[in-house]
Every structure is written in C-alpha cells, then in structure tokens.
Amino acid sequence: MTETALPPAPTPPAPKSSGRRGLLRRLLGASGSLIVRLYALLMLLVILWAGYTAFAYLTRSVFSPSVLPERYRGLQTSLDVGTLRRDRAIAEVTAETPPPPGHYHGVDRWFQPDPNNTCTAAACHQPLPHNRQKETRAFANFHTTFLTCRMCHDAHLVGSAKTIWLAATTGEPQNQHPAVLRLMRYLELNDERIRSDPAAGHAAIVGPLRETVEIAGPDPLLEYLLVELETSDPGSPVWRQTLEQLTMELPNxxxxxxxxxxxxxxxxxxxxxxNRQMREWTAGFVAAAPDSRQREDLLRRMHENVLPKPAACEQCHGTRPGRIDYQAMGYPPSRQQALESLTTASMIERIRQGQPFHWPTLLERGPARPATTQAGP
Ligand code: HEC
Ligand code: HEC
Incomplete structure (x- = not known):
C-alpha cells in the first residue's frame, strides 16, 4: 500500500462568524458614517439657522424699531394734576391704573395732598411744583410730601428753626408726632425694656401701629403685622418674630x-x-385780568418773603445743628444721624453748583490714592 498522498489538509473551516462580523462591520461603518454625516448636516442646519436668526434679529432691531404694544400705549397713568389734588387711597388709584404684567410700574405708594397749602390750593402752583432744574426737581418735589413750601422758600430763614407738624387734613398743628415716627423711636430706644416686660411693650406698640395703618392707607403687610401682634402672646416667639419684621418694615x-x-x-x-391773607390774594389774582397792574401787584406781594431758588440742601442735611431738630420732631436718633449727614444731599448740591461728579472709588481695588510711604529709619 502505497501511501497515498496525504489527504489535503482540510482547509480550516472558514470561521462561521467572520462573514457576519465583516458584514456587521461594513454595515456599522456605513451606518456610522451615515450617522456622522447626518449629524454634520444637522449641525450645519443649526448653525445656518442660528446665524440667520441672529442676523435677522440684528437687522430688524436696527432698521425697524419695535413699537410699544397697544395695551401699554393705552395705559392710563394717575400722575395728572387733578388726581394729585384729590385725597385718594392707594387701592383706588391702583384699580384705576392697572399695572402692566408683573410688578413693574405698579403703584406702591401714593401721594397725600395738602388741601390747606395756599400756594397749591388756588392752582397757582402744582402739588409737585418743581420742573425746571433737572438736578433738583425730583428731590424738591419729593420734599413737598413732608415739608411745607416755606421750610425751604422762606427768605428770612437762617440757621435752625423751630418747627411743628401741621396736619394735612385740618391745616392746624397736631399735638403729636406722626405715629410711625413715635413707633420707630419707641422701638429703637426701648429694646431692653421690651425684652424684659413684653406686656408693657405690647401696649405701647399696638396703639401707634394701628394709627400708622390708618394714616398710611390700606397696606396689607402693616395690617398683617398688626393682626399678628394683636393675636399673639406678648413675649412669645411669634410675637417677637413679628416685632422683628415690623422693625424692618417701618422705615418703608x-x-x-x-x-x-x-x-x-x-x-x-x-x-x-x-393763610386768610394769602387766600384773598390768590383769589384776587385769579380774578384779575391777565397783565393788569393789579395782578402784578398781587404777585409781588404774595412772593415778598419767598426765596426763588432756595440754597443748599446742606442746611438740613450737612450742618449740625441744622434747620430741623429731627429728634425734637419725633425722629429716632439713628434717623437724625442719617439725615444730618446725608451724602446724597451734598452730592446733589455739588452737581447743582456745576462741579464735576466723580463716581465713588469704593469698589476699585486697593486704596484710591497711593498711600504715602514712610521714610525708612
Ligand atoms: C426741599 C426744599 C423745597 C421745598 C419744600 C419746596 N421747594 Fe420749591 N424749590 C426748591 C429749590 C432747591 C428750587 C430751585 C431749583 C433751581 O435751582 O432752579 C425750587 C424752586 C421752585 C420754583 C421755581 C420753578 C422750578 O421749577 O424750579 C417754584 C415755582 C417752587 N420752587 C415752588 C414750590 C412750592 C409751591 C412748594 C410747596 C408746595 C415748594 N416749592 C417747596 C426747594 C424746595
Ligand atoms: C428744610 C429742610 C430740608 C432741606 C432744605 C432739604 N431736605 Fe432733604 N429731607 C428733609 C427731611 C425732614 C427729610 C426726612 C423725611 C422723613 O423721613 O420724614 C429729608 C429726606 C431726604 C432724603 C431721603 C433720605 C432717606 O434716608 O430717606 C434725601 C435723599 C434728601 N432729603 C435729599 C435732599 C436734597 C438733595 C436736598 C436739596 C435739594 C434736600 N434734601 C433739602 C429736609 C430737608
């Protein structure tokens, strides 16, 4: 027996899976590149769309300025003279002037008119009379809500003055300081006492707080704080917490x-x-013919003691003693200190005199000026 040739070595069976794996790989490769291509296409579209939107937005905002929507254009504002002359609660004003969505432009404080002011009652001057000098008009108008005109415009006034609180309702002096000031002063000066004898503190706080709520007009937060105090035990944690909240709220x-x-x-x-004299003069002035001698004469007489451009804000906010003795008028000591050295007032005064206004260097790093170096030994 001759040895026959060795049977051909069996070709190793082609690995079963190899064909499939290749196919899978190819498929994966194809679909992988498809995914990558699709992804690239998507990114391209996103970039094109974002680029177009940004460009369109820029072009639109430059070449076609947006128009204020009708509902805001038609918005009635309450700041007309007639409204300012009437004594109205804030709720009434807010109902009439629905604020735009959100809290912006909402009316949160309202103007308390002075029907006994002879300068404004006859309609010679508006309730917020200042409109000329833009540096001071907002401040001067704001002050007419708590000062009579002559506190600034009396030509004979120099140094400190003796002052009183004049009730807006009657035009007569009131024998007590405004309730909110009394309350703030009490809270500031009697901290220890309130801690050791809450019942006595409670009695002293609730009365002026109720009065403040009545005077400030309907105010939900103040009303809530009053109810919380009235319905909790003096000295209890709720009572103390409410008192803390009240102390923070009163300055508003x-x-x-x-x-x-x-x-x-x-x-x-x-x-x-x-006052009677002034009413007669203003009535005569309104009745007299324009440009008549009588009118000019009355105008001169009415303004005889009037300083047309009151001087420094610093008379009340930068000198000690200033025009007003704040503590004697019921302000708490901390408030007197703040009002007597009000930086805003001296800043406005300097701007008014035409001096340059420099931004504070408070937030800059390091000292504003290089510190002077001491000579070595
Ligand atoms: C805080 C002080 C202050 C009070 C209070 C005050 N004024 Fe003035 N008033 C000024 C100052 C300051 C000027 C000067 C503004 C300027 O430099 O032109 C002025 C100017 C004026 C002018 C000139 C026109 C103008 O628009 O500036 C009139 C009118 C006027 N006051 C009326 C009144 C009447 C009316 C009252 C009371 C309802 C009043 N002021 C209360 C500070 C005050
Ligand atoms: C006749 C005195 C008087 C003059 C003049 C005066 N103020 Fe006042 N000012 C007051 C009083 C009083 C208050 C405090 C009102 C309150 O809280 O009851 C006040 C409050 C202020 C406040 C608010 C401060 C705070 O913490 O609430 C500013 C700001 C101010 N004054 C700026 C000025 C400027 C600016 C001028 C000059 C145009 C000026 N004042 C002139 C009396 C005056």
Whole structure:
C-alpha cells in the first residue's frame, strides 16, 4: 500500500462568524458614517439657522424699531394734576391704573395732598411744583410730601428753626408726632425694656401701629403685622418674630406717609391770618385780568418773603445743628444721624453748583490714592 498522498489538509473551516462580523462591520461603518454625516448636516442646519436668526434679529432691531404694544400705549397713568389734588387711597388709584404684567410700574405708594397749602390750593402752583432744574426737581418735589413750601422758600430763614407738624387734613398743628415716627423711636430706644416686660411693650406698640395703618392707607403687610401682634402672646416667639419684621418694615413708611408736614412754628393766630391773607390774594389774582397792574401787584406781594431758588440742601442735611431738630420732631436718633449727614444731599448740591461728579472709588481695588510711604529709619 502505497501511501497515498496525504489527504489535503482540510482547509480550516472558514470561521462561521467572520462573514457576519465583516458584514456587521461594513454595515456599522456605513451606518456610522451615515450617522456622522447626518449629524454634520444637522449641525450645519443649526448653525445656518442660528446665524440667520441672529442676523435677522440684528437687522430688524436696527432698521425697524419695535413699537410699544397697544395695551401699554393705552395705559392710563394717575400722575395728572387733578388726581394729585384729590385725597385718594392707594387701592383706588391702583384699580384705576392697572399695572402692566408683573410688578413693574405698579403703584406702591401714593401721594397725600395738602388741601390747606395756599400756594397749591388756588392752582397757582402744582402739588409737585418743581420742573425746571433737572438736578433738583425730583428731590424738591419729593420734599413737598413732608415739608411745607416755606421750610425751604422762606427768605428770612437762617440757621435752625423751630418747627411743628401741621396736619394735612385740618391745616392746624397736631399735638403729636406722626405715629410711625413715635413707633420707630419707641422701638429703637426701648429694646431692653421690651425684652424684659413684653406686656408693657405690647401696649405701647399696638396703639401707634394701628394709627400708622390708618394714616398710611390700606397696606396689607402693616395690617398683617398688626393682626399678628394683636393675636399673639406678648413675649412669645411669634410675637417677637413679628416685632422683628415690623422693625424692618417701618422705615418703608417714612417720608410722605405722615398725612402731616413739617412747618415753621408760628403763633396759631398769625398762621390763620397769613393763610386768610394769602387766600384773598390768590383769589384776587385769579380774578384779575391777565397783565393788569393789579395782578402784578398781587404777585409781588404774595412772593415778598419767598426765596426763588432756595440754597443748599446742606442746611438740613450737612450742618449740625441744622434747620430741623429731627429728634425734637419725633425722629429716632439713628434717623437724625442719617439725615444730618446725608451724602446724597451734598452730592446733589455739588452737581447743582456745576462741579464735576466723580463716581465713588469704593469698589476699585486697593486704596484710591497711593498711600504715602514712610521714610525708612
Ligand atoms: C426741599 C426744599 C423745597 C421745598 C419744600 C419746596 N421747594 Fe420749591 N424749590 C426748591 C429749590 C432747591 C428750587 C430751585 C431749583 C433751581 O435751582 O432752579 C425750587 C424752586 C421752585 C420754583 C421755581 C420753578 C422750578 O421749577 O424750579 C417754584 C415755582 C417752587 N420752587 C415752588 C414750590 C412750592 C409751591 C412748594 C410747596 C408746595 C415748594 N416749592 C417747596 C426747594 C424746595
Ligand atoms: C428744610 C429742610 C430740608 C432741606 C432744605 C432739604 N431736605 Fe432733604 N429731607 C428733609 C427731611 C425732614 C427729610 C426726612 C423725611 C422723613 O423721613 O420724614 C429729608 C429726606 C431726604 C432724603 C431721603 C433720605 C432717606 O434716608 O430717606 C434725601 C435723599 C434728601 N432729603 C435729599 C435732599 C436734597 C438733595 C436736598 C436739596 C435739594 C434736600 N434734601 C433739602 C429736609 C430737608
């Protein structure tokens, strides 16, 4: 037996899977590149779309300025003179002037008019009379909500003055300081006492707070704080927490929310006489023919003691003693300190005098000026 040739070595069976794996790989390769291509296409579309949108937005905003929507254009504002002359609650004003969506432009404080002011009652001057000098008009107008005109415009006034609170409702001096000031002063000066004898503190706080709520007009937060205090045990955690909240809230109800204005302290008879005289003059002025001698004469007489351009804001905000003795008028000591050295006032005063206004260097790094170096030993 001859050895026959060796049977051909069996070709190793082609690995079963190899064909499939190749196919899979090819398929994966094809679909992989398809995915990559699709992804690239998508990115290209996104970039093109974003580029187009940005360009279109830029072109539109430059060449066709947007128009204020009708609902805002038709918005009625309450700041006309007639409204300012009437005594109205803030709820009434807000109902009439629905604020745009959100809290922007909402009316949160309202103007308390002074129907006994002889300069504004006859409609010679508006309730917010300043409109000429833009540097000061907002400040001067804001002050008419808690000062009578002559506190700034009296030509004979120099140094400190004796002042009183004049009730806006009657035009007569009121024998108590505004309730909110009394309350703030009490809270500031009696911290220890309130802690050791909450019941006594409670009695002293609730009365003026109720009065403040009445004077400031319907105010949901103040009303809520009053109810919380009235219905909790003096000294309890709820009571103390409410008191803390009240202490933080009260400063928001200063300035024009007294239904009273600071005025010079003159004898009651003298005040009434001067007011009667002024009413007669203003009535005569309104009735007289324009450009008549009589009118000019009355105008001159009415403004005899009037300083047309009151001087420095610093008379009340930068000198000690200034025109107003704040503590004697019921302000708490911390408020007196703040009002007597009000940087805003001295800044406005300098701007008014035409001096350049420099931004504060407070936020800049390091000292504003290089520190002077000490000579070595
Ligand atoms: C805080 C002080 C202050 C009070 C309060 C005040 N004024 Fe003035 N008033 C000024 C100052 C300051 C000027 C000068 C503005 C300027 O430099 O032109 C002025 C100017 C004026 C002018 C000139 C026109 C103008 O628009 O500037 C009139 C009118 C006027 N006041 C009326 C009144 C009447 C009316 C009251 C009371 C309802 C009043 N002022 C209360 C500070 C005050
Ligand atoms: C006749 C005195 C008087 C004059 C003049 C005066 N102020 Fe005042 N000012 C006051 C009083 C009083 C208050 C405090 C009102 C309150 O809180 O009851 C006040 C408050 C202010 C406040 C608010 C401060 C705060 O913390 O609430 C600013 C700001 C201010 N004054 C700026 C000025 C400027 C600016 C001028 C000059 C145009 C000026 N004042 C002139 C009396 C005056």
């Amino acid at each position: 109800h200063l300035r024009g929310e007294y239904r009273a204005r600071l005025d010079l302290d003159v004898a009651a008879g003298e005040r009434r006489l001067a």
